[in-house]
Each structure stands twice: as structure tokens, then as C-alpha cells.
Amino acid sequence: MNGEATRLGASGGGLAELRQSVAGHGAERTFRAICLLALLLPLLLLATVIVDAVADGAARLGWGFLTSFPSRHADKAGFLPALVGSGALMVLTAAIAIPLGIGAAVYLEEYAKRGRMTALIEMNISNLAGVPSIIYGLLGLELFVRVMDLGRSLIAGAATLALLVLPMVIMASREALRTVPNSLREASLALGGDRWQTIRKVVLPMSMPGILTGIILSIARAVGETAPLVTIGALTYVAFLPDSIGSAFTAMPIQIFNWISRPQADFHANAAAGIVVLLAFMLVLNGVAIWLRLRLQRRLEW
């Protein structure tokens, strides 16, 4: 604005100049509107994705859908094994990824000396975060399913997903550990606490909401993953519930994929209903994460 005024003043306010400036202003407004449109269009598409799934799946959504087993008849087919499978996968993945992720983050932030080794680990973690998820599937297939002979089991799936989300868990946990002010660590050490006590009683409790937020978001991502589970060979038709960690399984995205792949439109309605359940599940997880983050912000304002 100021620039324009100066320019007009300097040129004595020639009419041509003025017109050009006004035109420029008009162009600016047009451009601004285009930019805003580019920002709103994806949000509109997001709404379309959700509304489309709800519209297609609404007729199938119901108690029967959630409590039935898959079937050759689309209108009788249910989501139960997929729901249970995803729930079990989630718990097992968390059980593997949380200790590993927090442990690695605590090591990198609190113990490790800055050096070649930590630089290597850091670079490695950021590289791993960019590896396509299907490659983790190949790793899981060879390492867990074949070499360790776990078969196409829940535990093989969970171990694969845990490796997949580990970089995210580590990065989020480190971020959270870094928000704990050093003065608190020093205070704890000055009171005679050793390093481990300081971490366990001061640093971890302080950073826990942040760490939990990161973990929940990572687990939410794992719940939505399809490709690695397909690759390790999760079953697409499961008419039983998993009874142990060595049991064969299916999961929500796998069941949805199976229904989409069928030519009959009736099964597409099932897929849409499954999508609504999956999205609701992720919405709840993300809601919890946001709630935790807000809580964290409140607690750190002192």
C-alpha cells in the first residue's frame, strides 16, 4: 500500500499511472480470491469424501452390521471380525511401539552425546518416515511371517505396523521431551536425584501429554493402514474372531478393500458403511489427541 502511494506521489498522480495502480489492485483482489478458492476447494472435497461415504453407506449402517460376520450376501454381511481385528492390532501395535519409541526418544534426548552416531540415527529416522508403507509390508512378510515363522498372524501384523509408526512415535516423543525446561532437570539433580530418577519422576510426567498425543496420532495412522497388511497376507474373508496373537485376522481397511474389489454394487454400500465406521474410529482417536494437546498447553502455562 505504502509503495503504491509513494509511486503515485512521485509521478505527480498521472491518470495513466493511477488507472494502472487501480487495475493492479483489482488484479490483486482477483488473485487473492483465486488463492482462497484453492484453499477452500480441498476442504470442500474433504466434506464430499465424507458425505459421499455416509450417503452410500447409511442404509447398511446399524447394529447388525457391527455385530455380524462377513457373508456372501451383501445385505447380511457384517464388520465384526474387522472391528475386533483392528482393535487387537491397535493394542498390540501400541504395546510394541510405545516402549520402543519412548525408550529411543529418551535415549536420544537425555543420554546420547551429540556425535556421529546420534546424527546417523536421526538421519535414519527421518529417512524411515519417508519409506512407503508397502515396503514395510515386504519387510514384515519376509522377516515376521517367513523367517520368524509367525505366519499371517495378528502379532506379525502388529509388529509390521509398529515398525511403520516407530519413526513417528520417536519424533513426537522427542519433541515433547524437548518442551520440558532444563531448569526442572537441574532442580531435580540439585535435590539429589540421579539421572534416571529425574527422567522417571520429572521429565516423563511433564512430557507425557505430548508423548501420548503423538502416540495416539501414530496409532490412528496404523489403524488406517491397508497396504502393509495386505502384503503380509491378512485374510480378506474371516468368519471367526481372533482368539490369540497367533491367530489369523482381518482388519477394517482390509475388509473395506475386499468389499470395494467386488463388482456388485451392493458390496460397495458395505464398503461405504465400513468407511464411516473407520472414519468415526479415527475421529475419536484424533479428538482424544487434540484434547490431550489442549491439556498440555494449559499445564505448561505457568
Place this chain on the structure above:
Amino acid sequence: MLALFAAVSLLTTVGIIAVLIFETAGFFREVSFREFFGSTEWTPLFAKPTFGIWALVSGTALTSFIAILTALPLGLLAAIYLSEFAKDRVRKTLKPLMEVLAGIPTVVYGYFALTFVTPLLQKLIPGLAGFNALGAGIVMGIMILPIIASLSEDAIFAVPRSLREGALALGGTKLSTVFRVVLPSAFSGIGAAVILGVSRAIGETMIVAIAAGQQPRFTLDPRVPIETMTAYIVQVSLGDTPSGTLAYRTIFAVGMTLFVFTLVLNMVAHRLRKRILGGAAR
């Protein structure tokens, strides 16, 4: 003890590379390099199989190109709006909302591409097949849009204020400032965003497995069914392929190709980003 936990991430990388190399080596004992890199036919399940990776690479390249074509203009304009025009509060609300797009499970996007976008496109483009690269590519573009917008916005935001003020003081309009000063200054950061977006698109699996078809074809025609590298891995995994067979090893050879592509792209992007982060403080 804790160091062991940190070492798991290193072991993961070692594991990925070891597994890919081991099975790919087995693959190349039976199939020549010349065939793999020299042929454009990918017919591994035929009685007389041919293993020409270019049929799958072209599918991947085509869908990724369409995705970038969709995501780059939209993402860049959105980034410009967020950093140059939006008020702080608007920016803080819309940016996370946009990132929700990146969190939607890809199987959901696949459904959207197959049952919503493709039928819509078929009304506009007669002769568009039910499975095609176009619909899948466009939806993939929606998926990577938040990455491109978010990283471009970081790069644009990192352009020092003094440069903008300099341009305005020299009599530039807001538009010329954005196009002649801000965007060129943010170029390497935007480049990094695009490369990371491409890398994500190349590795994306479910959208193309669901909506782009499973017909390996060396073509740049976006209207016909194709098959990407990732979709091939899914296709084989869905069947019950015993380990040790050539068919089993093909998915690792394809996975290796995919891994190398994404690794190179990620490293280039990392370099570019390091350059801007070193240059401008944020």
C-alpha cells in the same frame, strides 16, 4: 539399554535393505537385467513370462504426474493465501483442517476415486474406462495436497520480511512482490515440497490398486487401466503365492525399484530443505 531401543530404527533400515537385496538377488538369478530394464512388457503370470519393469514404472509415473498436476497449483495457491493474505487466526484454523486430508486412510480415497470421481469424469470424458490413471491420479493429488501446501507455506513464510518490504518500497505491487520476489526466493523450498509430494505419490498404494486397474501397460494414456509398482505388489499379495517362487520374488524386485526411487527423491528433498533452513531463520 535405552540405546538398544534407538538401534531398532537402524535395524529396521538394515532389515529393509537386507530383505530387498536378498530376494532381488534371487530374482535376478532367474531374470536378466537386460530383460528387467530393457522390456516394456510385464506379464509375470503368463506361461511364457516377461519381466519388463517399465510397464509398471510408466503406470507409477503417469499417476504421480497427474497427482502433482492436481496438487501443485492448488497447494501453491493455498500456501500463498495462508502466508501472504490470511490473518493469523484464519491461518491457524485452516492449516490443521487441511492437514486432516493427509490423515484420511488411503482405502477411503480409493473408494472415492472409484465410485465418485471416475463416474463424474466419465460424464465429461467419453471413453474413460472404469479403472483409469486419471481418476486415481487426481484423488492422489488431493491426498498429497496438504504436504505440498504445508511445506510450500513453510518455505514462503521463511522468506525474510525485509525482502518483501524492499520490493514494496521499490514500488512493486503485492502481486509483483509475490511473483517476482517471494516465490523465487522460496523456490528451493517449494521444490523440496514437490519432490516429497512425488515421493509420497510413488509409494501410494491403495488408491491406485483400487481405482487405476491391474493391467500393466506401457502407456501415457490416462484414460485406460494401468498398473503401478505398488498395485502389482498388492495384486500378488492377495493371491496365495508360496515363498521361494519367482512370482514371490518379483514383488521384492519391484519393491526394491520403488524403494530406490523414493529414497533418491527423499534425499534430494532433504538437501533442498536443509539449504533453506540454513539460509533463513524461522
